[in-house]
Amino acid sequence: xxxxxxxxxxxxxxxxxxxxxxxxxxxxxxxxxxxxxxxxxxxxxxxxxxxxxxxxxxxxxxxxxxxxxxxxxxxxxxxxxxxxxxxxxxxxxxxxxxxxxxxxxxxxxxxxxxxxxxxxxxxxxxxxxxxxxxxxxxxxxxxxxxxxxxxxxxxxxxxxxxxxxxxxxxxxxxxxxxxxxxxxxxxxxxxxxxxxxxxxxxxxxxxxxxxxxxxxxxxxxxxxxxxxxxxxxxxxxxxxxxxxxxxxxxxxxxxxxxxxxxxxxxxxxxxxxxxxxxxxxxxxxxxxxxxxxxxxxxxxxxxxxxxxxxxxxxxxxxxxxxxxxxxxxxxxxxxxxxxxxxxxxxxxxxxxxxxxxxxxxxxxxxxxxxxxxxxxxxxxxxxxxxxxxxxxxxxxxxxxxxxxxxxxxxxxxxxxxxxxxxxxxxxxxxxxxxxxxxxxxxxxxxxxxxxxxxxxxxxxxxxxxxxxxxxxxxxxxxxxxxxxxxxxxxxxxxxxxxxxxxxxxxxxxxxxxxxxxxxxxxxxxxxxxxxxxxxxxxxxxxxxxxxxxxxxxxxxxxxxxxxxxxxx
Numbered sequence: 244x245x246x247x248x249x250x251x252x253x254x255x256x257x258x259x260x261x262x263x264x265x266x267x268x269x270x271x272x273x274x275x276x277x278x279x280x281x282x283x284x285x286x287x288x289x290x291x292x293x294x295x296x297x298x299x300x301x302x303x304x305x306x307x308x309x310x311x312x313x314x315x316x317x318x319x320x321x322x323x324x325x326x327x328x329x330x331x332x333x334x335x336x337x338x339x340x341x342x343x344x345x346x347x348x349x350x351x352x353x354x355x356x357x358x359x360x361x362x363x364x365x366x367x368x369x370x371x372x373x374x375x376x377x378x379x380x381x382x383x384x385x386x387x388x389x390x391x392x393x394x395x396x397x398x399x400x401x402x403x404x405x406x407x408x409x410x411x412x413x414x415x416x417x418x419x420x421x422x423x424x425x426x427x428x429x430x431x432x433x434x435x436x437x438x439x440x441x442x443x444x445x446x447x448x449x450x451x452x453x454x455x456x457x458x459x460x461x462x463x464x465x466x467x468x469x470x471x472x473x474x475x476x477x478x479x480x481x482x483x484x485x486x487x488x489x490x491x492x493x494x495x496x497x498x499x500x501x502x503x504x505x506x507x508x509x510x511x512x513x514x515x516x517x518x519x520x521x522x523x524x525x526x527x528x529x530x531x532x533x534x535x536x537x538x539x540x541x542x543x544x545x546x547x548x549x550x551x552x553x554x555x556x557x558x559x560x561x562x563x564x565x566x567x568x569x570x571x572x573x574x575x576x577x578x579x580x581x582x583x584x585x586x587x588x589x590x591x592x593x594x595x596x597x598x599x600x601x602x603x604x605x606x607x608x609x610x611x612x613x614x615x616x617x618x619x620x621x622x623x624x625x626x627x628x629x630x631x632x633x634x635x636x637x638x639x640x641x642x643x644x645x646x647x648x649x650x651x652x653x654x655x656x657x658x659x660x661x662x663x664x665x666x667x668x669x670x671x672x673x674x675x676x677x678x679x680x681x682x683x684x685x686x687x688x689x690x691x692x693x694x695x696x697x698x699x700x701x702x703x704x705x706x707x708x709x710x711x712x713x714x715x716x717x718x719x720x721x722x723x724x725x726x727x728x729x730x731x732x733x734x735x736x737x738x739x740x741x742x743x744x745x746x747x748x749x750x751x752x753x754x755x756x757x758x759x760x761x762x763x764x765x766x767x768x769x770x771x772x773x774x775x776x777x778x779x780x781x782x783x784x785x786x787x788x789x790x791x792x793x794x795x796x797x798x799x800x801x802x803x804x805x806x807x808x809x810x811x
Contacts, residue, residue, distance in 0.1 A: 282416050283423040285335045285343075286396065289412040290493040291317035292454035297333050301399075304329035313348045313378045313410040315491055316455040316467050321399070322406040323352070329407070330399035335414050336421030337362070337387050337394050343416035345396060346382040349375060352405030355398060356381040362394035363387055374405065392419060427453040427490035429498040430471075435505035440480040440626065443505045445488070446472040450497070453490035459499060461485050481509040517591045517630075519661060522810045523548040524803065525693055525736060525785035526792065527597060530554065532571040535744070535790035539573060540583035540594070543789045544797055546804025549663065549691075550587060550789070551597040551633040555623070557605045562612025562648070563619040564598060564605055566627065584628045593661045595631035596623055604638050613644045617651035624656060631661025631690070634681075640670070642680040649681075653688045664692045665738060665785065668699040668712075668721060674728045683729050693736035693785030696721060697749025704772060712749040715770035718759035723774050726763070732778035738785040741792035741799040753802035756784055760803075764810050783807040 287297040292315050294307040305321040312318040321329035337343060347356050349372060357369030363385045370383045387394065396414055400407045427450045436444035445458060449471050457465040458473055461484060466473065478484060483506040487499040526547035529535060543550055555564040574580045584594045598605055598620070607616050620632055632652065634645070653660055662685065670678035671694050682692050696718055701711045704720025705727055711717060718737050725735050739756055740746035758768035766777045784803050786792060792799045 281418075283418050284413045284415050284494070285337060285419055285421055285423060286333060286412045286414040287335070287421075287424055288333075288493045289424065290315045290410060291319050292491065292493050293317070295319075295331075298331050299333075300331040301329060302327050305331045308408075311350065311408065313350075315410075315493070315496075316469070318408050318410040319398075320351075320406055320408050323400040323402060323404055326402065328399045328401050330397055331409070332359075332395050332397035334393050334395050336419035337391060337414075338417040338419045339387055339389055339391050340364070341417045341419075342384055342386045343394075343414050344382065344384050345414050346380055347398060347412040348378045348380050348410045349398070349407060350378050350410075351375065351407040353401035354381065354407040354409065355400070356383065357397055358383075358385045359395035359397065362391045364389070364391065378410070424492055424494035425452055427451075427492050427494075427497045430456065430488050430490050430500045433486065433488050433500045433503050435486070435503055438505055438508050440508050441478045442474050442476045443478065443484060443486070443507065444472070444474045445486055445503075445505075447488050447500065450490040452492055453497075454492045455490075457489045457491060457496065459487045459489070462487070467491075478507050480507050482507050517588060517593060519593055519690055520548050520808070521733070521780065522807045523691065523736075523783045524800070524807050525549040525551060525663065525691065525738075525783070526741075526789040526800070527551045527553045527785075527787050529788050529790045530572060531569050535788065536793035537571070537573060538790055538793060540580065540587055542793070543587070543592075544792065544800045544804070545590075546800040546808075547592065547789060548783075549593045549595060549631075549661065551595050551635075551663065551665075552629070553597045553788070554600040554635070555596050555598045555605070555620075558619075560615055562605065562607050562609075562615035564616060564623065565619065566596060566623050581627055588628065588630060593630055594628070595633050595661050595663065596620070596627070596629045597633035597635050597665075599635035599637055605636065606639075607644045607648050608641045609644060610647065613648035614651065616648040617655065620648075620652050621655040624660075630659065631656075631663065633663045633665060635665040637667060640677040640681060642677045642684060645677075645681050646684040649685050649688065653685075658688075660688070661690045662688055663690050665695055666692065667695050668702050670694075671721070671725055672703060673724070679725075679728065682725075682734075686730065686734070689730075689734050691734050691736045691782045691785075692725060692730060693738040694721065694725070695738045695787075697738070697740050697746045699749065705774075706772065708772075710772070713751050715755055715758050715762065715768070716772040718751070718756070719762045719769060719774065720772040722759075722763060723772075726774075726778055732780045733782050735778070736782045736785050738787070741786040741788060742795035744794065745787050745791035753799050756803050757806040760784065760806060760810065779811050781810070783810070 291307045307317050308320045323329045355371040360367035365386045368385045370381045430447040432448040485502050487502050489499045490497040666678040705723035740750045743750045761768035764781045
């Protein structure tokens with residue numbers, strides 16, 4: 244089986260001796276090597292930037308792809324199947340009695356490149372290569388006959404082998420009358436638009452014949468786009484950048500445009516958020532999919548006054564946190580998520596970032612980790628617009644250093660920062676626990692502690708008696724510990740699951756939650772435990788989660804939300 248006699252195909256790239264000849268203003272023509280100027284690449288759409296325009300492929304075997312490509316925005320990918328070896332061809336206009344250099348860059352499976360013998364004076368010419376994991380150039384030459392005005396060039400793979408890729412085809416020689424794809428001109432009118440702390444919007448004028456544009460930042464890092472505008476992201480706040488743009492098509496890339504300089508905006512305080520209502524409802528919003536109803540922030544029920552985005556992520560730096568928007572939530576972009584935060588705040592809601600959770604592990608046990616936490620938390624508040632932080636650490640709390648971290652964060656964010664906590668019941672059994680000590684140590688900047696009255700089993704109440712979860716007494720007798728232990732009533736909330744699926748145990752009917760709220764605030768609706776006093780300024784209630792609430796038809800927020808807001 245002689246693979247060298249089978250027929251294979253080509254954009255405009257120069258290499259080796261040919262580049263030297265062109266660099267001298269000379270090319271090789273005819274058999275005698277006569278000097279001639281102004282040879283061109285007569286192949287059209289040689290880089291597949293315009294799809295398969297000018298090319299035809301057997302049995303639909305070829306397609307233009309955007310990755311991988313050698314240069315530009317396109318390449319050919321052809322897939323042999325059965326008795327078809329995926330040939331793609333183009334007829335090019337040539338000049339009689341002339342020599343052309345045929346070249347193409349290939350990658351992947353067996354790849355062949357050649358010219359049809361019916362239009363060449365030297366008969367069929369071809370070259371090939373076996374599998375190539377990286378881009379490799381194939382090159383051959385052909386000489387046209389005395390009356391030849393067109394030649395078919397082609398490329399193909401081989402039977403039963405892997406798909407092959409082709410890019411940057413060149414048929415370089417005298418213009419046969421068909422001309423070449425013209426090089427685009429440099430774009431004009433490059434201008435900077437909206438800037439943020441980490442992005443700059445750019446726009447420019449369209450270039451005739453361009454199929455794409457390359458946007459350069461400080462002369463490097465080109466970003467390829469197909470339209471006449473883009474937003475460059477991933478920038479540093481309060482930093483000047485220089486931008487240029489070039490146009491590309493199958494003939495190559497234009498010169499760069501005139502440069503424009505833009506400076507990103509300074510990182511600023513996210514500004515005061517809305518005031519938390521006297522009686523407030525807190526709901527955790529899930530930034531992941533665990534079977535509960537998926538929500539965007541805009542879908543969170545109106546009953547929730549504080550929305551805790553769950554959860555921040557830790558980084559390799561101890562104490563430092565970041566936030567990664569989960570694609571499973573359904574946002575098209577981070578910008579949409581930020582817009583939803585802004586809209587909720589405009590509607591009077593507080594949107595805060597929760598740190599911890601069942602699987603969260605942020606360690607704050609030194610001055611360095613306290614600083615890393617505070618600085619990274621504030622950076623996230625600036626970037627996303629969060630107006631507070633929720634502490635939901637379930638893997639150990641060091642009151643000394645967590646207090647330092649929260650005070651440093653408060654000093655940065657200002658007095659409007661919303662600070663909430665969601666300890667487990669065991670963490671709030673007495674004022675000597677690290678969580679309780681932290682809450683008391685930051686009492687002057689603390690908004691509310693919503694203890695999780697679930698997944699805990701039986702616990703002691705403030706009267707020293709044991710109460711089982713899932714009852715009015717469990718909620719009231721345990722909340723009494725915090726109320727008698729030094730927290731202001733406005734800093735105490737009842738945390739419960741929104742549905743039976745929201746927690747492993749501890750779900751209570753919304754009416755029981757309402758009874759417990761009435762017992763603590765008004766002295767009515769109590770069970771066997773009746774506190775010696777009432778606390779009318781009790782903050783309210785919390786639930787895990789807004790998603791599980793939505794899954795259960797919003798039964799929790801409809802009942803408890805309305806009741807909390809109706810407290811005296």
